Amino acid sequence: MSFLSIDRVTKQFGIVQVIKGVSIEARKGEFIVFVGPSGCGKSTLLRMIAGLEETSGGTIAIDGEDVTHADPARRHIAMVFQSYALFPHLNVFDNIAFGMQIKKVPRAEIRSRVEEAARILRIEPLLDRKPRQLSGGQRQRAAIGRAIVRKPKIFLFDEPLSNLDAELRTRMRVEIARLHQAIGATMIYVTHDQVEAMTLADRIVVLRNGLVEQTGSPSELYDRPRNLFVAGFLGSPRMALLPARVIRGGPDQLTLSCPACTGPEIDVPGPFRREVRSGEPVTLGLRPETLRWDAADPMLTVRVEITENLGGSTLVHATTSDHQALIMTAAERLAVTPGTLMPLSFGGHPHVFDGEGETLRP
Amino acid sequence: MAAKTRVVTRAGRRRREAIAGLLFVAPATVGFLAFYLLPTVRAFQISLTDWSLLRAPNVVGLANYRRMIGDPAFWHSAWVTLTYVLYNIPLQTALGLLLAVLSDRLARSVALRAVIIAPYLMSNVVAGLVWMLLLDPILGLTNAWLAHVGLPRQGFLSSPDEAMASVAAISIWRNTGLTALLFYAGLQAIPKHLYEAARLEGADEWSMFRRITLPLLRPVLAFVLVTSLVGSFQVFDVIAVTTEGGPAQSTRAILWYIYENAFKFHKMGYASAISVTLFSVLILVTLLQMRLLRADHSDLD
Ligand SMILES: Nc1ncnc2c1ncn2[C@@H]1O[C@H](COP(=O)(O)OP(=O)(O)OP(=O)(O)O)[C@@H](O)[C@H]1O
Numbered sequence A: 001m002s003f004l005s006i007d008r009v010t011k012q013f014g015i016v017q018v019i020k021g022v023s024i025e026a027r028k029g030e031f032i033v034f035v036g037p038s039g040c041g042k043s044t045l046l047r048m049i050a051g052l053e054e055t056s057g058g059t060i061a062i063d064g065e066d067v068t069h070a071d072p073a074r075r076h077i078a079m080v081f082q083s084y085a086l087f088p089h090l091n092v093f094d095n096i097a098f099g100m101q102i103k104k105v106p107r108a109e110i111r112s113r114v115e116e117a118a119r120i121l122r123i124e125p126l127l128d129r130k131p132r133q134l135s136g137g138q139r140q141r142a143a144i145g146r147a148i149v150r151k152p153k154i155f156l157f158d159e160p161l162s163n164l165d166a167e168l169r170t171r172m173r174v175e176i177a178r179l180h181q182a183i184g185a186t187m188i189y190v191t192h193d194q195v196e197a198m199t200l201a202d203r204i205v206v207l208r209n210g211l212v213e214q215t216g217s218p219s220e221l222y223d224r225p226r227n228l229f230v231a232g233f234l235g236s237p238r239m240a241l242l243p244a245r246v247i248r249g250g251p252d253q254l255t256l257s258c259p260a261c262t263g264p265e266i267d268v269p270g271p272f273r274r275e276v277r278s279g280e281p282v283t284l285g286l287r288p289e290t291l292r293w294d295a296a297d298p299m300l301t302v303r304v305e306i307t308e309n310l311g312g313s314t315l316v317h318a319t320t321s322d323h324q325a326l327i328m329t330a331a332e333r334l335a336v337t338p339g340t341l342m343p344l345s346f347g348g349h350p351h352v353f354d355g356e357g358e359t360l361r362p
Numbered sequence B: 001m002a003a004k005t006r007v008v009t010r011a012g013r014r015r016r017e018a019i020a021g022l023l024f025v026a027p028a029t030v031g032f033l034a035f036y037l038l039p040t041v042r043a044f045q046i047s048l049t050d051w052s053l054l055r056a057p058n059v060v061g062l063a064n065y066r067r068m069i070g071d072p073a074f075w076h077s078a079w080v081t082l083t084y085v086l087y088n089i090p091l092q093t094a095l096g097l098l099l100a101v102l103s104d105r106l107a108r109s110v111a112l113r114a115v116i117i118a119p120y121l122m123s124n125v126v127a128g129l130v131w132m133l134l135l136d137p138i139l140g141l142t143n144a145w146l147a148h149v150g151l152p153r154q155g156f157l158s159s160p161d162e163a164m165a166s167v168a169a170i171s172i173w174r175n176t177g178l179t180a181l182l183f184y185a186g187l188q189a190i191p192k193h194l195y196e197a198a199r200l201e202g203a204d205e206w207s208m209f210r211r212i213t214l215p216l217l218r219p220v221l222a223f224v225l226v227t228s229l230v231g232s233f234q235v236f237d238v239i240a241v242t243t244e245g246g247p248a249q250s251t252r253a254i255l256w257y258i259y260e261n262a263f264k265f266h267k268m269g270y271a272s273a274i275s276v277t278l279f280s281v282l283i284l285v286t287l288l289q290m291r292l293l294r295a296d297h298s299d300l301d
């Protein structure tokens, strides 16, 4: 039985429906990440789980208990806010101890629990500082400290790292992963950053417009995106999407004509989810790392716009002959000048989406 | 060489900035000198004389101050003022805070805030006159309402025991709206996420108020307390239109006593001595309050 069970919940702000029927199940100890474009309802959904927003329809159950309309305090949930929401007039110790002081936990126990949390987060020397005297990363740790002392059933994180600089973000990301392993708690994490999503999640929930587009492990979503939206959203750099048309549909091979391609037609190996009729418009999806420089047997020729040397690898930004943007990751250091025409081939099984944007792969 | 010219130009720029700064504060400074500092200095000068408006003043040294210390009427007026302050400040502050918190947490409506601030838009004189009618022991509406709920008639402004409390009530009625509005503005500066975090930690409304709102409102609280305390010690116009210090001197507050000495008994020197004393006490009280409340320092960024 699942630990957190969200069943067809909806949320209405006035006449605007923001969450349009979302169902999510999470096992105990699972790390779930919500991703999606800005305004798709990630924060709203998280706040509904916390009880900070009233749920308009559907049910939310935690650990077998229906908490759809329960008071936030009764849900045994801790939340880490993007703005940290540390109490500015209290030092780190009192911030972490806040909830226990309210519940009148004995002083000795408060002290030992705060110190334990501080040790896990390595903020012991900072306990008597005020939040304003802390760096962004230290504030973040203090906010997480306030969450973990309470031993909540579920941790909620709303874009906790988005106010940090890139380097610190990477470090804190690893720390959160470490924390999850150390305490094994159920965590729900909202982010824009698909690297955070890919690296932290046991399971990713992709949201769009208040609906779940796809749920699955990071590799499932990366390897088998259900539709164009998920394919375009996950993966950095983005997957290149090239329009094409079916010439011959076979059971385990498609022959396509695509304006960007070098020859009149290319073959794409199966398997496919359904019979594809000839003449159907489709979209070919090519991940940047599946593209190769291939002068011998090129499938498409692109014009190089700019190259980015990342030290160990190179990113090539290019456009196809029909002006589609395309990015290729090359493992080696490539010296190509902008404007060069570059012959490419793609290996493996490229993604193919039908006219509705749904995948044709099983 | 190059370094030297740079130093010179920087010094020159600083001087120009200083001049511009002085020009900006000049109008306010002129007003301050002409209307605050000069009268204060003059009052101190007069307090050292026996000026009576009619005859030329003679310098009498500290005689006025010595007399003040031995004057039971002065001490009575000081005591009356203090009781007024003790009625006024706690009630006005608590009511203002309550109204602000309620309108912030429950009904964030502009109309409601307009109603709350409305009495403040009335001058003290008008408020005093209106309430004098309402509180009239025989014809006033207030006693009619009291009779309606079965309570006995009260003397209000015409009873020596109730007059000062009634004056205080009128001031509270008029000023609470402003206090509430100031607190309301202060509350808007407190991030809402703090309350959400506290709710998740299991805090109820009262502990959120005590542990979050109150400490973060401290600079506003200090401002409200200082201004209303100074204002309360200077209570005058409501008394002037309602009780004129009576009945039986029960509302003869310090300012009213100063006024009587100056313009009824023509003892300008003595009136000035009391004014200077009041001024000094208020400065001390203000400094003490600012220190205690750390008014210059906020926890909010
Ligand atoms: N209190 C509110 N009243 C009305 N509409 C709201 C309210 N809160 C959120 N919304 C709307 O609900 C939608 C979802 O908002 P939400 O904050 O959940 O988005 P999000 O996915 O977290 O976006 P972001 O990634 O930018 O944080 C938005 O269109 C927003 O305008």
Ligand SMILES: [Mg+2]
Binding pocket: A042, A043, A044
């Ligand atoms: Mg959000």
